Amino acid sequence: MGKVTVLRLGHRLHRDDRLSTHVGLTARALGADEVIYTDDKDDAMLASVAEVAGKWGGKFKVSYVEDWKEPLKEAKKKKIKIVHLTMYGEPLQKKISAIRKEKNLMIAVGGAKVPGQMYIAADYNVAVGSQPHSEVAALAVLLHEYFKGKELAKKFPKAKLRIEPQASGKKVIAGDRN
């Protein structure tokens, strides 16, 4: 398996904290290896995503760089393809088989105002439906398609907390049996 990095564009302090948290947690839960936040530095938000990752296991990495162009340059150097999720892009259903062939991916998600350069830097500008909705939803559907649903059975080793699925109610157990 390759490596999937999610690049969160244009985080704004306070205003975006919950959505950016959801971007990070969705990335982790649905099989990505890493999230990189950009723009405003938000230590509390970074810490909350990292805390969940620490408690619930796996090797998910959380980091921050101010300039969103840096991780893109790094990706290009390593010949990692860049998927930019945008409602203006080409339909996911037309692009997914090509994207699935990429062993490593960087997935860029806005962000209130995505600069025009992002569209140019991307190898794929991809739309999950050509309608306004949510970067969290778009990321979820892309990851689910990329991993063909197998991400839902992903193991998260060394978890301090683990859920035992229930038909009704909640059961959280300590320790790691993954």
Add this chain to the structure above:
Amino acid sequence: MGKVTVLRLGHRLHRDDRLSTHVGLTARALGADEVIYTDDKDDAMLASVAEVAGKWGGKFKVSYVEDWKEPLKEAKKKKIKIVHLTMYGEPLQKKISAIRKEKNLMIAVGGAKVPGQMYIAADYNVAVGSQPHSEVAALAVLLHEYFKGKELAKKFPKAKLRIEPQASGKKVIAGDRN
């Protein structure tokens, strides 16, 4: 085709406005017919979701009831099955074929604190991965699985705005050719 209603549990004024907006827009974009908001009444949030629906076409309905139990009672009366999305539930991959057989659905999504009664009222308590992430992501994956990806090609008649998908850049056109 049947009818799919999304029930947003426990909206809190200001704190949840953007996530609840994303829940509504994701519901609309990925094939649901209706969103019902509950708990705090948030006219600005309701108006913003309704405004998007008005501009971008289709027949999506946006409404509010204070008591989240009312729409569930209505659904039960009409024998509409209720899917509650929760990280504590049974894996989606095990339940989706049964859920796909339901012609009509009510999909309940939390919400910071979901009351225990919700787990009892639900016909299916379903987890999109047994990890903490996002109700927006969970809703997106459920709808995508329920509609088998066909929702991405859904038409939205009588749109004032429409996107023409582009490999790079943005193209929004006026009028309706759906």
